[in-house]
Amino acid sequence: MTQSGALKKRILIVDDHPSMRMGLAHLINNEPDLEVEGEVGTKAEAMEAVAGSRPDLIVLDISLLEGPTAGLELIVELRKRFGPLPILVLSMHDETLYAARAVYSGAMGYLMKQEPVRQVIVAIRRILDGELFLSEEVTQEMILNQIHGGNPALRCDPSVCLTNRELAVFRHIGMGLQPRKIAKTLNLSVKTIETHRLNIRRKLNLRDAADLSAFAVEWVRGKA
Template identity: 30%
Template sequence: MSDPIRVLVCDDQMLVRTGLVTIIDAQPDLEVAGECGDGRTAVDLARRLQPDVVVMDVRMPVLDGIEATRLLAGSTATEPVKVLVVTTFNLDEYVYEALRAGASGFLLKDAPPPKLLQGIRTVATGAALLDPEVTRALVGRYAARIRPGGAADPESPLTPRELEVLRLLADGRSNGEIAAALVISPETVKTFVSRILAKLGLRDRVQAVVYAYRHGLVS
């Protein structure tokens, strides 16, 4: 058997944190490496414990989840850590900034336990996690703020077909949904996504969504 996925849980609400710890520890393939209630401790613990995934709340004292994510997963991090942001949808308007900071994805705090657990497993594999509903509603809600100028990038290196794929990706569509919309196979979608990431120098689908909104490729 492979080693369990080690998870660091960071949330300033004790009841929420205890619930997350209980759910995660009950899984045979997951293990809680530690827990904390503020961003500064999250950074210190993550660097010391080296978990596979950090489940990070956005709004925390001492150091907020966005800055903690930037220190752990951003471009200047010496040993980047995978961060899964959990948020209350109607309060945290800065989730976009957490994605820019390097988070591998985000989920709502009221997501059912199976969805949270699968999210942790997904992020642990190195894949990005974008909840379609949250992507469309949350990022779209703040599109005017995060999309400077609102005009598409005329210097984009992407082909028209790649731009189509990127727009659908930014709308929160899965590979299967993109394939159905463009009448192509899911394997072809995977190839397009890989090309898009390579051409734009992006790490994963999360960064691709951020790029699409910042360059006015979605409305």
């Protein structure tokens, strides 16, 4: 409890790097009204921790031990089982790639790890107050996507309209990888990769494989 007698807000940290968890815990525990109630590194541990003692907010990395986008999958699983939870995504990944996807999955904020460390506390307080915490660039991008989303003549943003797995396949296509190499990298069958490619073409209104490759390369270069 704080000196005023109010209960501290309980924070759960989900990150697969022990040193990162330690640093975050030290930062948060130094705040008079916040405390870290747990630190975990996997999806299963996170689900168990939330079930045992529902935290007031979760600080979550996109990349966990289960995979590079396991954190996004965890957000969806948490919402399905526990309903809305205040979640701040703290990640090394460029926000232009994953911030909108994180919010559409159920997060309330996105902060890159390269930002000043005190921004974590700012983001936590903003979200605990019921507000979204996003950069102005990402907010504008999401607004524009909502405005133009209903127009079939305007191609949707792959980072928004593709599933997590489809986006991973799309990025690898943009990096110049062939289906067999993508399948090996993502530990999937070539047939599954081809199915994803067809779904991606349909969602992005691309005529053929050549259009898909060209658009993917252009998109990846634009995110570099």
